[in-house]
Amino acid sequence: MLDKSWQYDVIVIGGGPGGAMTATLLADYGKKVLVLESARFPRYHIGESLIAGTVDLLRRIGVLDRMEEAGFVKKYGVQWVWGENREPWTVYFKDALTMVYGYTYQVERGRFDKMLLDNAAEHGADVREEHKVVDFDLAADGGSTVDFVDSTGTRRQARARWIVDASGQGGVVSNRLHKREWDPFLKKNMAVWSYWKNAERPAGRDAGNTFLPSFEDGWWWFIPLSDEVTSVGMVVDTGALQEYRDSGMDAYYAKCLAATPELAARLRDAEQVEDVHVARDWSYAFERFSGDGYIAVGDAACFIDPLFSTGVHLALLSGFLGAVTINTILDKTEIDRHKVLDFYERTYRAEFTRLRDQVYVLYSGQGGGKESYFWHARNKFEVPGIAPEKAFISLIAGAFAHRPWYGRYLDQLDIPSTLRDAIEDIFSGNSTGIGVDPGDPVCKYREIVVNDDFAIDGKYLRASQSVVGSVGVPLALTPAMESVLAMADGSTSSADLVDRLIETGDHQPDPARRIVHEALSYGLIVPRT
Incomplete structure (x- = not known):
């Protein structure tokens, strides 16, 4: 017989932003929640730039004041050098439609993710780090089980009425139950990045803004993380791995930097302080984001090329939607749960698709002007008559109140x-x-x-x-x-x-x-x- 101490309403697999958001809200809703995280936080993670729409989600779970206290760099907008016209142009989040906050943050993910996970525990979730999930079983009667190895190496089992897959790109549940559909247009992309000290930044409020210059092989990000350290990376075709197999990715990174004069100028007096990192296969979506007994949030459902810095935003947004969806299924049994899951599926997938389609335009239109990007965003937005530039800003800011x-x-x-x-x-x-x-x-x-x-x-x-x-x-x-x-x-x-x-x-x-x-x-x- 299963030990009653391991019986929960909801088990969340993964303690990253999506898992922490879901667990926090469900605990607030009175549910008994177990979070199983395989790592010990803080742990390193790429994806350091947030978008403005994320700030209100952080407020909802009570961590916005902590963000201020932690001293994370504030980001008020994004500067682009995109296409054949190398004239820089900047958009500011304050100009987005229905944007409650005109800023967001650049974050060191180790500190940020730990803050969110600790917050989930403070709200009442049972958070277990260094607990690795090794198996699961979904039961139609609500008696699903999750097998895991705890921090002592002991194999255990917990039971729950519902499971949340927040396990990131590995997709513990999603990967077993559903096909991962790699994006045919973005599948061959990879990220190559490092960290620099004392990079040159603009003065005043623009000092914390993201800088996104394109170049012949792809595009760069420049993300100020602290007073000294800046994340500088590029997204390029994976073919570069084969082409530079002998000389190494460090040489390729340096070559591409030299080919982007606007970025090279910012790093002229800076010092590279880490080796080059490489990550592959950035864009995908599982064929389903949910099923009887489980919901996938964040990267366990889908991920887009990081051009708009939407990874954490989609994770928190899906965690918010997922928590309300699960709470409804568990408490409002008179409502058809398949219709409720369909609402979650449609809503989350629509947000993912809207952002992905705009990424397509910026990749395919590197030779175009900013006005073409603005007009495409207008066509994707759901506010008739909105000005094209405001539609673009609203899209990349994560505005969704409309x-x-x-x-x-x-x-x-x-x-x-x-x-x-x-x-x-x-x-x-x-x-x-x-x-x-x-x-x-x-x-x-x-x-x-x-x-x-x-x-x-x-x-x-x-x-x-x-x-x-x-x-x-x-x-x-x-x-x-x-x-x-x-x-x-x-x-x-x-x-x-x-x-x-x-x-x-x-x-x-x-x-x-x-x-x-x-x-x-x-x-x-x-x-x-």
Whole structure:
């Protein structure tokens, strides 16, 4: 008979950012959680640059103040030297759509990951380091088991109602159950990097920004990690391993550095303080991110070429989504768990796909100009009429508050009520945006489609509906949106709709304008013809 001390609600395999995020939230939700991590933290890990959308996720699990106290370098934006035009251009996170924080951090992953794992333990998760998972068995009745070898070398077994695979690129569960689909366009890439002391950095706020220059064979990252140390690496074709097998990757690294004058200038008086590291096979996705009895988060589900520094962000975001999904499955048994898992799958895969497709554009368009990258990002974004440059910034910043699944629970995230930076040009006077005369009558689009879906409501998913208008993008069907659609009778203007929302007493002027703007820009209400 299994020792009751090894019986849990959830077992998380892996204590990296995705595993720590999932475990922390599930513990907060009252679940008994075991985290099995094979290493002893702190441990070295590449992937040191965060994106701005990650900061609010860190706040949710209570570590943002610790990030400040730890003194991690702040990153306000990214400077690019990309394509044939070697003129540098910079984007700042403060200019992104619905971005709560206009900055993020450059982190030494050893310290950062330990902070997150320690935080999970402080929130109540049973964290076991140097405990290596060697086998598992998924049971449809919720009695899944995980076999592991503990820090003394003893083999043990724990039982749980649900398993989270947060084991990184090894994918303990995912790799056994599902096929890993290597990206055909990015599969042949590898990363080559080292660390430098006293590299030249820009002055002022830009000192901590990431620098991304491209060159003939690929692209470089320049990531300030502390007052002295900078991570400098490149992503290139794996064919270089064969070509430089005899002379070595150090020689290739030096050759590529010399071929990138903008970067070489920053390292002119710097000292390389570590050997060159190499990692291969950067981009993939498993055919499924979940199944009966388990969910995969972070790299155990998918990974994109590190161009946008999305690894930690996707891990934390999937951990957040995964925790709410699992909590719903365990507590709300009346809800079809397959539909709940499908929500997780679709949501996480959509975020992954959107970012991956933008990486494609930057690789295939190295000879193009920044405007082409901006316009492609606009086509991938779910806000009709957004300015192309703002779409690009929002994409690489990890802005997702505007997206339908996220927008349904904005109130849960302490987003500023006015959302003044969220929507373009709608907070001046009576404007409702997108060039519609506020005095012209509007009516409900005649072919609106209503879909059943889920929304995040605190620690659970709940049944919800989304609505699709003329532009084909779903938007949450909230009570306020229902009111707008009911009032858009062909004789009422968009300005009148704003006034009526305010008159009900439920909305202040700015949120009322935002709601009407969304209805117009998503094609739910249209000018009367």
